[in-house]
Amino acid sequence: MSGCNSCSRRDFVATGTLAAVGAFLAACGGGDSNPTAPAPGGVTVTVTLASFPALATVGGIARVTTTGTPIAVVRSGPASYRAFSMVCPHQGTTIGITATGFRCPNHGATFNANGGWIGGQNTSGLVEFTVTSNATAGTITITS
Ligand code: FES
Incomplete structure (x- = not known):
């Protein structure tokens, strides 16, 4: 042979x-047939803000992807947004959103709305993506 x-x-x-x-x-x-899913090797996701009611107020947090890399957007100011990977930096579990940030259901690491580790399983902060806003279109684009 x-x-x-x-x-x-x-x-x-x-x-x-x-x-x-x-x-x-x-x-x-x-x-993966979701056209907004992150491309392999990089992330490019355009989010229509009106589709996520939690982002209508400062401090609101919403998961904006359903496939590919799980990404959360935090409304950090009247016209500013931050985006974080929801992949736990400890062992890769998808973290959940809380009233003030994030919590990993696996070993209990908690993170504030700035992506910083604040308690539970000791680990690093969340990976942050670049966000660019298009106020006219009411969208943000998240890239890595
Ligand atoms: S995988 Fe998240 S705390 Fe361990």
Whole structure:
């Protein structure tokens, strides 16, 4: 069998099948059909602010992605917003939103609305993304 001198036909077929599945998933983006999902290797998400009522007031926090990298936006001022990865820096669990920030359900790390670690499992702060606003369109664009 060419290219595989030491493996059985069964191993060869299994390896070939896994390669084909991997190629299929890569070609279709892992089954992700959400056009606003972050692209592999980087994040570019445009958010229509009116779609997230929590962002109508300063201090409000909303999760703005349903697929791909989980991202939360914090309204940090009358016309300013910050965006954070909701991937816990401890071991990668998706964190939840609280009244004043975030909490990881896995080991209890808590973060304030600035993304800083404030308690629970000791870890670093949340990864922050760049936010650019388009006041005319009522949107923000989040990039990494
Ligand atoms: S994974 Fe979040 S605190 Fe451990």
